[in-house]
Amino acid sequence: MTDAAFASEIDALLDAEEAAWDGSTSQGAGTLAEFRRHRRPPRPVTVNFSGGITQTCRSVTRTNGTYRVIYLPTAGYFSLCVESDFGPLDIGVHGPAIDCFGSV
Numbered sequence: 001m002t003d004a005a006f007a008s009e010i011d012a013l014l015d016a017e018e019a020a021w022d023g024s025t026s027q028g029a030g031t032l033a034e035f036r037r038h039r040r041p042p043r044p045v046t047v048n049f050s051g052g053i054t055q056t057c058r059s060v061t062r063t064n065g066t067y068r069v070i071y072l073p074t075a076g077y078f079s080l081c082v083e084s085d086f087g088p089l090d091i092g093v094h095g096p097a098i099d100c101f102g103s104v
Helices: 003-020 026-038 097-102
Strands: 039-049 053-061 067-072 077-084 087-095
Touching: 003 026, 003 039, 003 053, 003 097, 026 039, 026 097, 039 067, 039 077, 053 097, 067 087, 067 097, 077 097, 087 097
Parallel strands: 039 087
Antiparallel strands: 039 053, 053 067, 067 077, 077 087
């Protein structure tokens, strides 16, 4: 699969999450608006995991200076990562992208 095709699959997952998101409350609407503001086209990034393991994943949001949301291709779900001197570090918050994003 080409990188463009893979990025399209990730974008489709994100589009489906946005369409299903409950924005009927001010909190839900605000979370969705902020997620959309930070969302970016998926791009490759090396993510650090505990134990010194690294993996090429896809960044799907811009960093807010501390956190960003990453797609983990081998797991098939999203992760909240903290920015470090060595790049994004997986902190164990996994699941739907908007839920990960909204957890901070």
